[in-house]
Amino acid sequence: MAKSMSLLLGSGCPPCWRVRITLEEKLQGYRRKMLSLQAGEHKSPEVLEINPRGQLPAFKHGDNVLNESMAACLYLENRYPSKGTRLIPQTAVEQALAYQRMFEGITLNDKLNALVYYEWFVPEEERCDNESPLKRRTEVLVAELQLWEKYLQKVEPGSYLAGSFSLADVTVFPSIAYAFRFGLSVERYPKLARYYSLLKGRASIKASWPPYWMESPRGYGVLRDL
Amino acid sequence: MAKSMSLLLGSGCPPCWRVRITLEEKLQGYRRKMLSLQAGEHKSPEVLEINPRGQLPAFKHGDNVLNESMAACLYLENRYPSKGTRLIPQTAVEQALAYQRMFEGITLNDKLNALVYYEWFVPEEERCDNESPLKRRTEVLVAELQLWEKYLQKVEPGSYLAGSFSLADVTVFPSIAYAFRFGLSVERYPKLARYYSLLKGRASIKASWPPYWMESPRGYGVLRDL
Numbered sequence: 001m002a003k004s005m006s007l008l009l010g011s012g013c014p015p016c017w018r019v020r021i022t023l024e025e026k027l028q029g030y031r032r033k034m035l036s037l038q039a040g041e042h043k044s045p046e047v048l049e050i051n052p053r054g055q056l057p058a059f060k061h062g063d064n065v066l067n068e069s070m071a072a073c074l075y076l077e078n079r080y081p082s083k084g085t086r087l088i089p090q091t092a093v094e095q096a097l098a099y100q101r102m103f104e105g106i107t108l109n110d111k112l113n114a115l116v117y118y119e120w121f122v123p124e125e126e127r128c129d130n131e132s133p134l135k136r137r138t139e140v141l142v143a144e145l146q147l148w149e150k151y152l153q154k155v156e157p158g159s160y161l162a163g164s165f166s167l168a169d170v171t172v173f174p175s176i177a178y179a180f181r182f183g184l185s186v187e188r189y190p191k192l193a194r195y196y197s198l199l200k201g202r203a204s205i206k207a208s209w210p211p212y213w214m215e216s217p218r219g220y221g222v223l224r225d226l
Numbered sequence: 227m228a229k230s231m232s233l234l235l236g237s238g239c240p241p242c243w244r245v246r247i248t249l250e251e252k253l254q255g256y257r258r259k260m261l262s263l264q265a266g267e268h269k270s271p272e273v274l275e276i277n278p279r280g281q282l283p284a285f286k287h288g289d290n291v292l293n294e295s296m297a298a299c300l301y302l303e304n305r306y307p308s309k310g311t312r313l314i315p316q317t318a319v320e321q322a323l324a325y326q327r328m329f330e331g332i333t334l335n336d337k338l339n340a341l342v343y344y345e346w347f348v349p350e351e352e353r354c355d356n357e358s359p360l361k362r363r364t365e366v367l368v369a370e371l372q373l374w375e376k377y378l379q380k381v382e383p384g385s386y387l388a389g390s391f392s393l394a395d396v397t398v399f400p401s402i403a404y405a406f407r408f409g410l411s412v413e414r415y416p417k418l419a420r421y422y423s424l425l426k427g428r429a430s431i432k433a434s435w436p437p438y439w440m441e442s443p444r445g446y447g448v449l450r451d452l
Contacts, residue, residue, distance in 0.1 A: 064322035068329030096290035103294030
């Protein structure tokens with residue numbers, strides 16, 4: 001079945017990474033191809049044919065198209081619950097927590113993007129002359145990261161966001177990895193750092209680590225002072 | 227079981243409405259309380275105790291907290307698949323489409339909010355003197371609405387986003403209703419209008435229609451010229 005699956009992804013794109021981790025946890029033998037976001041390959045006919053939004057990931061299983069990362073993850077889990085790792089917990093308590101953290105993970109990623117890619121998302125003619133947008137985006141992101149630090153305080157060491165490893169971790173980990181790559185302080189966010197350390201050695205995450213992050217292990221330090 | 231469920235919601239808040247529709251489709255007898263977003267009641271201790279983000283919806287099932295609207299919907303469907311309407315289709319084709327449209331529905335709602343609530347989301351000191359932000363947000367929303375118009379062209383009359391009524395409709399309908407309330411043209415978006423007409427008479431949607439929309443059936447015409 002994995003042979004009929006193909007994934008187009010961009011290196012270091014957190015939503016793409018979510019689908020990659022889910023596939024690694026559950027199936028082997030799917031096809032994948034890394035495209036360059038920098039070179040604008042997400043706007044190529046190859047992508048547009050699958051994803052009219054011209055975004056990555058672009059995922060197909062036979063004729064079924066799932067371009068929204070979490071849609072792809074939920075679909076894979078729902079179709080193949082007992083293949084590889086079960087990614088939606090079975091108890092009501094863990095299940096509620098997994099769903100809740102998954103969707104909060106979208107917010108975390110949005111807030112990271114809003115600061116790190118401010119100049120990408122806001123065209124020059126809309127940027128005002130004062131410091132307010134960057135200052136506000138920084139405050140919003142700090143409050144968000146502190147919320148996750150608090151959530152992780154309640155998690156036992158060695159445990160995951162919703163008990164066992166789940167789609168909550170699949171969703172959230174790429175954003176956390178990305179924050180540390182962009183300079184987030186291990187000292188000021190110790191619980192996030194502990195969580196990062198726990199996850200980064202997991203087989204599915206090692207296998208899917210963004211290739212260009214290996215070549216240049218550190219990103220620029222835009223989050224260094226947070 | 228519904229007796230141990232309570233929902234705090236704001237009138238006309240599309241994410242809140244999603245949870246309301248899901249509950250109406252599946253269960254009876256849950257507790258709910260409408261709060262005023264205008265009066266800032268989403269920042270009250272009553273909400274903050276459940277949702278540290280100070281946002282609505284805030285939903286509890288026993289001790290399980292689900293404040294992200296789609297997390298609550300997925301949880302309810304997953305815990306009670308055979309209660310009331312089944313909201314995740316069972317065939318792979320419909321399931322893929324339902325998940326895909328659900329998550330695209332978040333994007334649709336974000337783009338609506340970005341235009342309709344521009345002044346709410348962007349503080350005065352960050353608004354530039356030119357027309358660019360409103361113009362760009364309008365273009366982005368028009369492109370988004372045209373994409374949905376195209377999706378709905380492929381849907382048979384009388385059919386839903388993913389075949390049978392599903393969480394895709396639960397997610398997307400409140401945003402469509404909201405767009406028409408804010409003046410979207412029935413003539414220029416005929417497939418969206420047909421979809422709106424089909425859904426608005428559904429029992430779960432009628433039962434959960436925002437109360438203040440009944441008092442004042444039309445919103446202001448901010449989307450009239452789109």
